[in-house]
Amino acid sequence: MKAVVKQVPEHGAVHVVSVSQPSPPAGDEVLVRIHSAALCGSDLHAFEYIPSYHSFLKIPVVLGHEGSGTVAAVGPEVTAFAPGDRVMSEAHLYCGTCPICRRGNTTLCENKLVLGITTDGVMREYALIREKYLHAVPDGLSFAEAAAAQAVSVSVHGVLGRVTIKPGDVALVSGPGIIGLAAAQLARQCGAAVTITGTDADEAIRMPVARAMDFDAVNCERENVIDYCMARYGRKADIVLECSGSSSALVSAVDAVRQGGTILLLGVPQRDVTFPLARMIRAEVNLISSYGSSWEDYEKTLALLANGSLSIMPLLAPYPVKDAEKAFHDGIEKTVVKPVLQFVPDAG
Ligand SMILES: [Zn+2]
Ligand SMILES: [Zn+2]
Known part of the structure; x- marks a missing residue:
């Protein structure tokens, strides 16, 4: 075979x-x-x-x-x-x-x-x-969707299981891959105002897909994300969902999150990252990691895909x-x- x-x-x-x-x-x-x-x-x-x-x-x-x-x-x-x-x-x-x-x-x-x-x-x-x-696999889900549900379950584990997103929260999602785009949809369903950030490499396909899903999408290599948040929402992000694994996105998340805000780490960096820890401590920034997904996360994911809550x-x-x-x-x-x-x- x-x-x-x-x-x-x-x-x-x-x-x-x-x-x-x-x-x-x-x-x-x-x-x-x-x-x-x-x-x-x-x-x-x-x-x-x-x-x-x-x-x-x-x-x-x-x-x-x-x-x-x-x-x-x-x-x-x-x-x-x-x-x-x-x-x-x-x-x-x-x-x-x-x-x-x-x-x-x-x-x-x-x-x-x-x-x-x-x-x-x-x-x-x-x-x-x-x-x-x-x-x-629930009826109505294609095999392709059911296979990719594994990736989506990682977003479900993090966004629904590891943090609490409240209606009205300003959420930034860095990394418009499938985990980021699923995390963004989940955050939106929690009532957050969601902006997706990407880079020049994402401009050809991923950012247009994000915009087609009705998300604000900001290229952080062309636009300052903090300025964007201040202009659009009058404050920094309440929560950053880091889905890119890029070390620069991780450090930018510290700048973009408000005092007392939360950074959820869904992307896995390929090497060690230096973090401005003192600044994070003084701002009481919550750094929450998330890895993999449980049996229940898979079941939730398949249900959310089957009932159309996630696309x-x-x-x-x-x-x-x-x-x-x-x-x-x-x-x-x-x-x-x-x-x-x-x-x-x-x-x-
Ligand atoms: Zn995967
Ligand atoms: Zn074991």
Whole structure:
């Protein structure tokens, strides 16, 4: 069967290759016929082989942690799913038994494996996944949306779970990728006035998409975001949702947030960042980190997508699997928001 594999530890080296079919499902395993696998920042980082990935990227590895498909077969202990069911997979394979998992923080599991990074991922025609990591895909959601729901669940975990956004809050969202655009929609639903910030690199595709979703979008390389906030709202931001992982955006967030405001860190910087901590302490700025998503976050995300509260269809760019390398290049060049590989030609 076909799979998208990072083959050797160097830049690029991602190809569609033939790999062996998984064995029949045992125990609580589900054999999923993958329809869609979305590309995430971490897949692009694996492609680029950035230094911070060298220590934990398993090579060779089947890439992808955002997958959806139909159940092809189930192991004898599976109770929640049957062949033909539409499912999507969580990205982090938590153990469920370490002290952190037992406290309910499965996103922070001490023993977790990450699909497509530390264990083979979902960019292949069939994948064996334990039933506890799968979610039923609601009717009306396409496989592409269901795959990308993994990324959206990260926004749901952060915006709905880690901070409180109140009606009337001024919210800045830095980074108009799918996590930022989903976070922006969630903040707007909480009643915040939302402005999305991006850079020149986002001007071609991502900023126009943000504006088409009726968001104010400011290019912070062309316009001063604080001046913009003061002119538009008469104050700095109550909350900054940092979704870019860019170190300059992180430092700008400290300038752009008001005294007593909150910075939610959803983007992961590729290297250590120097922060004006004394200034933050004197201003009582709350710095809240957010990582991954729980079982409940996935369920909430699928519900919000299915009932139309969140819209990601305009962000998705489908590619047939044979064009996987082009999808990676386009993702890196930011000529699309979210590339999605379609393993089944007629998949929605
Ligand atoms: Zn654990
Ligand atoms: Zn992802």
